[in-house]
Amino acid sequence: MSTISRRTFLKLAGVTAVATAGASMLTGCSWFDDVKLVIMGSVDDGKTYTEVFSKTMPRILINTVKGNLNLALKLVKEQGPEAYRGADVTVDKDYPNCLTFVKDKETGKESMIIAVKVAMVEVEYEVLVNGKSITSGKHSFPKGVTGIDEDTARKIIAEVAKNNDKVPANYEFDSTVANNLKVVNGKITVALKVAAA
Structure with a gap:
């Protein structure tokens, strides 16, 4: 059984009181809200x-x-x-x-x-379907961006599909294409493949 001296007990009690007061002050200030x-x-x-x-x-x-x-x-x-x-x-x-x-x-x-x-810049893009180019163009992207997410790519594809019947209705992003959705040499490749029915 361990024992504690009166002096050590008073020190611990003082530290605990300060910590408790500090915590209540922080809570009162809503720092953790x-x-x-x-x-x-x-x-x-x-x-x-x-x-x-x-x-x-x-x-x-x-x-x-x-x-x-x-x-x-x-x-x-x-x-x-x-x-x-x-x-x-x-x-x-x-x-x-x-x-x-x-x-x-x-x-x-x-x-x-x-x-x-x-800051925005015009970046060239190319859309591939099953490895074949179906269209290319320019799109504004934030300057310095090294790639785009799938939501942004879908917006580009939706715009392209309005005037291009080669865009499949059901598609998925082709992960086998190197640098898909990445900016390489100032150009973005959006590679798709026809989704299985």
Whole structure:
């Protein structure tokens, strides 16, 4: 059986009291409450913005970027839309309420808005079906992006399909084609194969 001296007991009691008080102070300040992070994106140099991302996160994490452009940009690249991770984006500090906490009048919940401008460039693309080229063209993508996701590729395919009857109604992405959906030498290949019935 282990024993504890009166002096050690008083030290431990003091540490416990301080820790308990500290925790209650943090709880009172709602540091561990969840806050919504909203990313507003503009592809026309700040003329128009649309919500591109929304996620509930701990206040203690979001609070670190309050008023700090560099940390806000880092958070956008780490937590924001996949398309922004390697893209050329800048935080627009002039956007209303950017990098500050805003409380919803109806719900009382807080959110932080980070507004970003996305530099866009025209990139060539080619659509392949079962290994054969059916069309090519240009599409605007965020500058610096090294690949596109399947949702973006589907949008391109839907546009192509309006004027091209070679696009199959049922398709899947062809994973056997090297660099499918990747930017290589300034060009994106969108390789499809006819899906089995």
